[in-house]
Amino acid sequence: MGVKMSTKTWYQKEISEVAQQLGVDPAVGLSSSEVKQRLEKYGRNQMAAAPEPPAWRKFLAQYKDFMQIILLVAGLASLILVGDVGTGVVLILLTVFNAIMGLHQEAKAEASLSALQDMLKVTARVRRNGEVVEIDADEVVPGDILLFEAGDKVTADGRLTIAATLEIEEAALTGESTPVLKDTVPIPGEDVALGDRINMAYMNSSVTRGRGEMIVTATGMETEVGHIADMLNTTVTEKTPLQKQLDSLTVIIAIMAGLALVLVVLMGLRQGQEFSDLFIVGVALAVAAIPTGLPAVVTTLLSYGTSELAKRKAIVKRLPSVETLGSTSAICSDKTGTLTLNKMTARELVVPDGRFTITGEGYDTQGQIKRIGGQNDRLDPYLLPMALCTDAVLDGQSLVGDPTEGALIVLAEKGGIDVNLTRETYPRVAELPFDSDYKMMATFHHMQNRAGQPVIRAYIKGAPDVIIARAAYYEAVSGELIPMADHESHEKMMAINDEMARKGLRVLVMAQRDFDPDAFDPNANLLELMTDLTLLALVGMVDPPRAEARDAIAECKSAGIQVRMITGDHVVTAAAIAHELGLDGRAITGAEFAAMTDEQLSAELDEIGVIARVAPEDKVR
Known part of the structure; x- marks a missing residue:
């Protein structure tokens, strides 16, 4: 409720x-x-589950299959009309066996799902009666x-x-x-x-x-x-292709058995035989024509399929769904965490004297910072703020903290900086926390400038438009501060930012400013000090595609399966990731998708490869 x-x-x-x-x-x-x-x-x-049918209804649901019905009818006919008790009992028991196997497999899947749900018990902190208390989330x-x-x-x-x-x-x-x-x-x-x-x-x-x-x-x-x-x-479950084919086969067999019964009776009557004897013979022939082992064989094979999928950590709740996977013609997939790693990764680093590309994926520190030969490779001044002006912590390849900061500290590690040791060596003496009003964060540290003089250095990271607007200089390789206005660098840096954004990269800008230790007051309004900054670097990052997803999409293409991406992310980012994954088709927004009529969508569907910024209900259209 x-x-x-x-x-x-x-x-x-x-x-x-x-x-x-x-x-x-x-x-x-x-x-x-x-x-x-x-x-x-x-x-x-809490979530309201669909009404659970009683056990007897679940059992009877196994008899919705045409073949089960034919076997049951054949068994009753053998008992009542033909008088063959052995055959009749075997056929009826066979339908019961098929039903029990289906119920058993579905019960195993439901038990697995229930166990997963029991592991997800959550608590909540609420303010009640003027006090903060912790309660179960369902309260x-x-x-x-x-x-x-x-x-x-x-x-x-x-x-x-x-x-x-x-x-x-x-x-x-x-x-x-x-x-x-x-x-x-x-x-x-x-x-x-x-x-x-x-x-x-x-x-x-x-x-x-x-x-x-x-x-x-x-x-x-x-x-x-x-x-x-x-x-x-409330989604209506359709029959799978195999179920439809088995239903068609069952109808054909039933028609052929009925024709056999009629022919036997007519031919026998022409020869003067008794109708009662002929009818019994016809029913026996009709029962013999039915492939009694087919349902058991199909159920056994599908059960084997669910077991194999379970070994690969995929739980299939309904047996027929196993076969549906083999009849797939199109796959609509989410992006974040499915086609991508859901781990922000730095891809490009731009400094005043060069441009670098970064290899490696996720929070693995194994990777390289590659450059064009002859470019400046002295990157410590540009990587230090990524280690010091962040709060995220790496635990192996797991991250504790903000994913964007995770990308920055991994980049620093790839550049040879020991983030933990660097933070211990240069502790913070003051901090300007990140806030949506000014879109930046700054940390202050005791350091030395290039002349060996002690300074309080502020390392700043934030949104490109904010930091570039507050920057007055950039630092040359020699350490000299070059006024940005002399080189129209503001426009140049914004152009680089726009170029990276068009590739689907999220861009952060790093900067710094030095202060006299004797005059610096850590309790002052630190935001007012964020002027005349020295621009250091632009970092472009993205949630990268999974390597296995790229291979899987290529395999789907070779099998004639069309893959589409449906995501709530922005269209530029989604289109860039789709291009890397090798997805075909144009990218549209959820608003454009919702505005299409069913006829228009059917006509253009094959040309659409990405639907971005969608609402959850759009995914079940």
């Missing part, structure tokens, strides 16, 4: 209006009595004040009231390959895409940075994830 409200417009409203409509004071939260009433009214915060109700921080999972949909450098990873819902920076400002517009509602947080998304609070606006089946679950529950 879940709250039934006009959740589509929460992002348009002021926080005070949302709080008033849901009857809650964000500073106090709901009272215990109000929580009890709402829990009774709206139900628990969250509309109007609750939900609190979360980095590492937490969001347990309901809601309107954000606090977003302190808050970034949330929503790849499973929107297809965004990077965490979304959140805000609390109302968003105008009636049809704002799910991925652009940055003042909302959604169930099952993960907080990667900062902290936040929100007023819960939807729970259970009324959340965006719940809508997807509802669509899956």
